[in-house]
Amino acid sequence: MFKIVKDTNPKLRETCDEVSLPLSEEDGQILEEMLDYLKKSQDEEFLKAHPSVRSGVGLAAPQIGIKKKMIAVYIDYQDSPLAYLLVNPKIIASSVRQCYLSGGEGCLSVDTPHPGKVYRAYKITVKAYDYLAKKERKIVARGYEAIVLQHEIDHLSGILFYDHIGKTEPGIDYGDAIEI
Numbered sequence: 446m447f448k449i450v451k452d453t454n455p456k457l458r459e460t461c462d463e464v465s466l467p468l469s470e471e472d473g474q475i476l477e478e479m480l481d482y483l484k485k486s487q488d489e490e491f492l493k494a495h496p497s498v499r500s501g502v503g504l505a506a507p508q509i510g511i512k513k514k515m516i517a518v519y520i521d522y523q524d525s526p527l528a529y530l531l532v533n534p535k536i537i538a539s540s541v542r543q544c545y546l547s548g549g550e551g552c553l554s555v556d557t558p559h560p561g562k563v564y565r566a567y568k569i570t571v572k573a574y575d576y577l578a579k580k581e582r583k584i585v586a587r588g589y590e591a592i593v594l595q596h597e598i599d600h601l602s603g604i605l606f607y608d609h610i611g612k613t614e615p616g617i618d619y620g621d622a623i624e625i
């Protein structure tokens with residue numbers, strides 16, 4: 446199991462390096478292990494056996510001590526789970542429309558609560574090498590999925606979700622609440 450790098454570690458604030466393509470076998474292995482970790486973290490039996498593991502839908506390589514632009518997302522939608530293993534992801538378009546998670550954001554690297562609205566673009570287009578599709582592609586994501594991707598891509602620049610809190614004027618409605 447990975448040891449998750451916490452926000453008390455300055456390494457989490459570093460900007461990650463571009464990953465060279467074609468992807469090395471080693472980097473592919475890391476991505477698969479990241480996805481496996483997320484799946485396990487959402488498995489009730491596994492969590493019972495590993496009480497120190499917290500449940501997560503996204504993981505960025507710097508959170509496991511690897512300074513590379515790689516992220517994993519796994520959202521266990523009942524009919525068809527959504528999985529992304531992305532290399533060098535870059536947001537190339539963002540909607541003006543904003544949104545935020547109604548319950549606030551959480552992070553495997555952050556153990557202390559940081560209440561507050563984290564406004565993010567409602568719709569984004571991400572360009573990345575998609576390891577599961579084995580090709581370079583553009584992904585359009587909205588709402589919750591867009592929030593998760595923006596959270597993970599932020600990690601690659603050393604940005605944490607609570608950096609965004611309080612950057613907006615209180616009392617102004619910048620966008621809609623998204624319920625999970």
Ligand SMILES: [Zn+2]
Pocket residue numbers: 551552553554596597600
């Ligand atoms: Zn995080």
